[in-house]
Amino acid sequence: MRAVLLCAGEGRRCRPVTLFRPKPLIPVKGAPLIEHQLHFLHEHHVRDVTIITGHCAEQFAYLEKLYGVRLRHNPDFMAANNSSSLRLAVDLLDDCLVLDGDLFFLQDWMVALHPGVSQFVVQPTTQGVEWEVSTEKSSAGLRLRGVNKWSPCGDGLVGVSYWTGEAARLLAQELGTCSPEDYWEDAALRILDRTPIYVTPLSAFVQEIDTLLDARNFGLLDDDGIASLCSMGMAPQKLKGLTNSTYCIQAEDGSRHVLRIPGKGTEFFIDRAMEPAILSLIKNDAVTPSTFFYNDGFKISTFLNRHRVSDGYDMDDAFFKRLAALLSMLHAKIWNQNLKIRPLFIRQEMAKYEERERERERGLTIVPL
Numbered sequence: 284m285r286a287v288l289l290c291a292g293e294g295r296r297c298r299p300v301t302l303f304r305p306k307p308l309i310p311v312k313g314a315p316l317i318e319h320q321l322h323f324l325h326e327h328h329v330r331d332v333t334i335i336t337g338h339c340a341e342q343f344a345y346l347e348k349l350y351g352v353r354l355r356h357n358p359d360f361m362a363a364n365n366s367s368s369l370r371l372a373v374d375l376l377d378d379c380l381v382l383d384g385d386l387f388f389l390q391d392w393m394v395a396l397h398p399g400v401s402q403f404v405v406q407p408t409t410q411g412v413e414w415e416v417s418t419e420k421s422s423a424g425l426r427l428r429g430v431n432k433w434s435p436c437g438d439g440l441v442g443v444s445y446w447t448g449e450a451a452r453l454l455a456q457e458l459g460t461c462s463p464e465d466y467w468e469d470a471a472l473r474i475l476d477r478t479p480i481y482v483t484p485l486s487a488f489v490q491e492i493d494t495l496l497d498a499r500n501f502g503l504l505d506d507d508g509i510a511s512l513c514s515m516g517m518a519p520q521k522l523k524g525l526t527n528s529t530y531c532i533q534a535e536d537g538s539r540h541v542l543r544i545p546g547k548g549t550e551f552f553i554d555r556a557m558e559p560a561i562l563s564l565i566k567n568d569a570v571t572p573s574t575f576f577y578n579d580g581f582k583i584s585t586f587l588n589r590h591r592v593s594d595g596y597d598m599d600d601a602f603f604k605r606l607a608a609l610l611s612m613l614h615a616k617i618w619n620q621n622l623k624i625r626p627l628f629i630r631q632e633m634a635k636y637e638e639r640e641r642e643r644e645r646g647l648t649i650v651p652l
């Protein structure tokens with residue numbers, strides 16, 4: 284048995300950590316994600332491993348000597364979907380595992396594989412959306428009949444499959460017909476009427492790291508760890524923050540920046556999707572630093588030297604005059620209605636915070652508004 288690991292993607296939903304690092308090389312539990320996978324495969328005597336690279340491909344080179352893997356580079360990783368990656372391994376698909384490179388295994392799923400048949404290993408979708416499988420019973424097991432794409436429920440594809448025999452041959456052929464928009468699984472679905480493909484359902488055997496919040500919620504990364512991965516040549520410095528975990532970090536060129544990681548639970552009362560629209564209105568008014576926004580409310584802004592949080596000693600008449608002038612300028616702003624900025628009423632916002640705190644004190648489950 285051999286394995287192909289798909290590791291070409293840019294990992295955009297895990298930025299800023301993946302700006303200069305492939306997602307499979309994010310360290311979790313003491314080692315990069317992909318090394319956990321390679322250890323797992325070696326324990327099952329799968330040592331013929333090919334990694335399809337793309338984003339920051341050179342960073343995978345150390346694995347050739349350390350684990351004896353082969354690397355194949357996908358030059359189209361930015362322009363095409365993952366079918367372009369698996370197409371580079373069509374000569375390897377017989378008796379082959381195909382694995383996404385951003386998986387952290389929770390249990391030994393290899394022992395559940397049905398010998399001699401092509402199959403997807405699936406698990407119940409409890410977070411986000413996946414491709415939900417529809418199946419029918421047969422003498423050989425659960426046969427795949429189709430999928431409901433981007434479903435929040437049911438058993439979903441999670442990037443683990445095994446290919447052999449006729450199905451492997453037909454998949455290799457069908458990958459040659461894929462468009463740049465196709466996932467490789469689309470090619471697999473197109474051969475269902477020509478050859479059987481089976482489904483092996485398991486319960487919670489893998490954690491897929493789609494976003495940084497996934498990694499944090501799964502306990503694979505904490506805020507300090509995320510900040511360390513974003514800072515080059517300097518340990519991140521923790522700063523004060525109200526609704527974010529805030530750090531001073533350093534870029535490769537030595538410049539300092541501020542990383543803000545959304546605080547746990549703050550999504551219940553902060554519309555982080557609205558923040559970029561609001562700041563776009565005042566980006567030229569010298570009242571806020573330049574800011575880059577990423578998935579799930581992560582953001583990086585320019586670090587302002589010789590600035591500090593104001594305190595009671597600052598609040599004289601001159602301070603309040605400057606504050607009043609600034610607020611007057613902000614309230615006079617006219618925004619493009621296409622931005623869909625909803626008005627915020629301070630009294631309502633304060634009541635929302637207070638109600639959340641009362642719910643927390645009563646031990647109630649807090650749900651989004």
